[in-house]
Structures are given as C-alpha cells and as structure tokens.
Amino acid sequence: MNNYKYTYMAVLIFVAVSLASAVAAGLGFVSGNVAAVFGSFAFTAVLIIGFYHCRTCSAIDFIIKNLNNGEPTRIRKKNIRPLTPLGDAITEFAANSVQKAGDVEEQLTDLNLQIQLLQRQKQNAEAIIYSIRDTVIVTDAFDRLIMASASAQELFGFDIADAIGKPADDIIPDREFLRLIQNARRSNLFGVKHEVAFTTDGQERTYDCLISCVRDEKDITCGIVAVLHDITREKEISNAKNDFVGHVSHELKTPLASINAYAEMLIDGEADSQEKINEFCEVIQTQAQRLNRLIEDILNISRIESGLTKISRQPTSLALLMTDSLKMIESYASEKNITVNAQSPIIFDQVNIDRDMMSQVVVNLLSNAVKYTPRDGSITITIDVNDSDGLVHANISDTGVGIPPDDLEHVFDKFYRVEQNKKYAKGTGLGLNLVKQIVEKVHGGRVFVTSIPGEGSTFGFELPLALSRAAETV
Amino acid sequence: MPEKKVLVADDEIHIVQVVAIKLKNNGFDVITAESGTDALALALSEKPDILVTDFQMPGMTGLELIENLRKNPDTADMPVVMLTARGFAIEEEQREQLKISVCLSKPFSPRELLQHVQDALAEVASV
Missing domain, CATH: 3.30.565.10 (Histidine kinase-like ATPase, C-terminal domain)
Structure with a gap:
C-alpha cells in the first residue's frame, strides 16, 4: 500500500518538475526541446492522475449511493488505489455500515413482524369482542372507549369506528351506567354485578351487568370491562311463572277451600238435617270435580306447550x-x-x-x-x-x-x-x-x-x- | 245480648254459604254479598259489626273494599277478617295500615274463622 503512496508522490514530484521545466523553458532558462519533453511527461502524468481521481470519486459515489439505498457494497480496491488510505477507510466504513445496516434491517424486520402480530392479535380481540352477543364495553384508565361489541353500538347508539378513543361520557348516554363504570375503576373492584335497565325505542330492557377492572402486570387498574347480559326475556318468563303459580294456587285453593270447609262442617255436626248433609256432600263432590277439571286443563296446556301430547x-x-x-x-x-x-x-x-x-x-x-x-x-x-x-x-x-x-x-x-x-x-x-x-x-x-x-x-x-x-x- | 251482625263477601257462593251457616249456627246475624261493590253498599247501609271478605272479587277487590270502608267514619273502625287464596298477597304493613284483624289463607277452617271473628269482636268491645 505504501508503495503506491510513494509512487503517487513520485508522480506528483515528476509532474511538478515537468511543469517547472516547462515554465523554465518558457522563460528561456532551458531549451524548448527539453521543455517539450517535460511538458509531455507532465501532461501524461496529469491524465493518469485525473483518471485515477475520477475512478476513485466514482467508486466513493457508488459506495455512498449504495449506503443511502441500504444495499450491500463491494468495490474493487484497484478502483480506489490512488487514495488507498482514504479508500481503505471508506471501504471499511462501508463494510461496517453495510453490516450495521443489515443488523438494523433484521431488527426492523423483527419489529415489523411483532407489530403485525400485535395488530393481528388486537384485530382478533376486537373481532371477538365485537362478535359477542352480550353488550361489551372496554375502556382505558381514562374512561376512553377501547373496544365494544356490536350490541353495544346498538344499545347506546354510537358508531364503533367513530367512538373508539372517545371518552365514555360522550358516547354512553346513560348516566347511571357511566357512574357504575367510573366507580368500579376508582374502587379497583373486580366482578361486581348490578342489574340495570335501559330504554331503547320506547321499550325497557333489563340487563345483568358485570363490571371488572383490567389490571396490568403491576396490578394497576388500566381499564374497565363491562359485560351486559340481556335478561329481559328471563325476567318476563320468571314473572310469567310467578303469575302462573299465583293463578294456579288461587284456582286450586278455591275449590279446595270449599271441600275442606264443608267436610269440617260435616265433622262438626253443623248440618242439622239429612237434607243439609246431602247438600254439603254435593258441594264437596262438585268442588272435587271442579278441581279435577282444573288440574286436567293445566296438565293439557302443559303437555301441549311442552310437545308431549x-x-x-x-x-x-x-x-x-x-x-x-x-x-x-x-x-x-x-x-x-x-x-x-x-x-x-x-x-x-x-x-x-x-x-x-x-x-x-x-x-x-x-x-x-x-x-x-x-x-x-x-x-x-x-x-x-x-x-x-x-x-x-x-x-x-x-x-x-x-x-x-x-x-x-x-x-x-x-x-x-x-x-x-x-x-x-x-x-x-x-x-x-x-x-x-x-x-x-x-x-x-x-x-x-x-x-x-x-x-x-x-x-x-x-x-x-x-x-x-x-x-x-x- | 243482641246478635252481632256479620257481613260475608266472597264471589264463591259455596264459601259464602258455608261461612254463613257456621256463623248463624253460632248466634250471629249474617248478611252476604258476592262482589266488592255489593259488599260496600251493604256495609254502608247495614253497618255490620264485622266484615269477613275474600281478597279477590270481581268489580272491587277485598282491599279496595276495606280502603273504601276506612274512608267512611261509620265503618272506619269496623274489624275485618280477610280470606285469601294467595297467601303472599298482603304485606304485614298493609294489613296493619288497613286495620285488618286477621288474614286467613284458603283453604281455611270454619272453626278457626269463627274463633277469629269472636276474638276480633271481643277486642273491639274491650277498647
């Protein structure tokens, strides 16, 4: 490498001497022939040096462009021979840069994959939450909506795409439900059950509401999950069942009351004539028949309803x-x-x-x-x-x-x-x-x-x- | 001692009859009604000493009948024995508020009913 440096310096000295001879000839200190010979040498040397400079510059330009583009770079040393130390440094720098760029690129690829994976997981979670039949609301530590199910947007009348990231205050019109969410977050409660009612399209519906805090790895509350299960139908069935039991007990007890009372009257001798005794017995018989008809009707309806007839x-x-x-x-x-x-x-x-x-x-x-x-x-x-x-x-x-x-x-x-x-x-x-x-x-x-x-x-x-x-x- | 007058109201004719016989056999004067509205009219006109009424009756329920009686000074303190086929229909608070002496669930014992009527009248007499 040093040989080239000395050669390069020798050439430069030679060019300087040639140029000096040419100038001396011009001034009349040496003969014209000598000046011409030295001039030719000087011109040739300038051409050679210029060629090498150009090739070296092109090589450096090539390296920089490739580095900018993030592409691996290999250059032949002879292309940068005239500037060997610089060229070596550039080559080494280029090689290191390429190596680092490769590492960075690899890390970026990994990060991109992780980002894609996380995005996919988030989309899956959103899709799962969205598809849940119950009404689901997920908020962050500042009560901003993170996720919601399709039924939530129907119940509260918001558009999920618009509502994500907005404060729950702005998208949930029911103040009582909002208060439950905020209270649960403040008090760090997990799995608190409430019964809430919402009126939509003039119709009141009742929900079982389960609110839980979401805690991060440091056990700090970072949001709320509220799940609302519509129990309107269950309540209606329960009420209907209670009504039915109430009606049935009333209807069964009425003839039973007569049977019981008249039987006791007979036992107590309250019927003071055979005619009265017969009358009491007839009441007992007709009321027993009434009771039987009632039971038959109830059983028939029950059999038909259950498909067992x-x-x-x-x-x-x-x-x-x-x-x-x-x-x-x-x-x-x-x-x-x-x-x-x-x-x-x-x-x-x-x-x-x-x-x-x-x-x-x-x-x-x-x-x-x-x-x-x-x-x-x-x-x-x-x-x-x-x-x-x-x-x-x-x-x-x-x-x-x-x-x-x-x-x-x-x-x-x-x-x-x-x-x-x-x-x-x-x-x-x-x-x-x-x-x-x-x-x-x-x-x-x-x-x-x-x-x-x-x-x-x-x-x-x-x-x-x-x-x-x-x-x-x- | 004059006969005490009892008003018996129930839309079940057999219940009215059996209660009436039991009370008559034990020295009471009995008047009867088969609806709440008829019972109210009789209560206001006949001023019985005590009312025995069913809870569920057409036109006017037993509770509505008692509420109406309580509004009238003549019947405001009339003792009441209520019969019901719905054991859970009357809350204790409501029973006290309407001054219902006792609430008997159907099926009931005429013997017990007689005893409650006698007790309610005795309580009024002692006041």
Missing part, C-alpha cells in the same frame, strides 16, 4: 264434530232457553284433526257462549270452506254480553278473565287458552274473536282442509 289425527267433518259436541251442551242451553242454530253440512269440510282435542275446543267455545248469553238468547254455528286458501272456517256467534275492546286481545291468555263479565259465570281463565293451544299449536290453525259489548261475540277458528293437506304431501 300424543296426537291422533284422522280426517273428520268439522260440521259433524260440531253437531256431536253440541249434544253435550244442549241441556245447559235449554236451561236458559237459548236457541242454537247449527248449519247442516252439505259441503266437503274434512279436516285432519285429533277428534278428542277438537271436540274439547268446540265444547269450550259452545259452553262459553251459553255461559255469557242471557236467557232467551241465541247461538249460531256456521262453517265455511274456502277452496282458494284451502281452509275451513268455523264460527260460534252468540247474543251474549260481549267483550270490551281492550279485553279482546287478552281473552286467549292463560288465566285471563274479563273483569266485568266475571259476575255472569265462573271460570278458571284456562278454557280459551286451551282452545288456542289446540287449534294453533296442535293443528296449525288460527283462532279469532270479534265482539260488540252488549250485543254479542263471535269466536272462531280456521283449520287447513284435509284435501289441501293431502295435496301438499303428494
């Missing part, structure tokens, strides 16, 4: 079924001098039904008509077949007391009784519910009622024609 369908004329059922209430109707007009079937009205169950439907409707129709009234039974929709319609109309409009939509509910009509007849409020269950749940039909208070009511049902059903299966 054995159904034996067979093609039956609905009009003939009506006529047979009518015989069961004829004496009751004649006691009140009520006229029953039944239409004679001259048309095909076969339906695939469980005869016993549909007979109960017709008897329940007919006995209700008699119960709520004053003396000397009338009941009309009509059956229509509609071939176009494949349905047979049965109507039982009476000239009874009628039903107020507000009660109409509830008359098929379990244990529902029209308050102002209770004085006309006893009942459990289960008969019409059983009618609805048998027609709609067992036979796929539909029940309906129309009424004008003081003028009468029409209860009816429609069932698919057997022919139509047969055609469907072909």
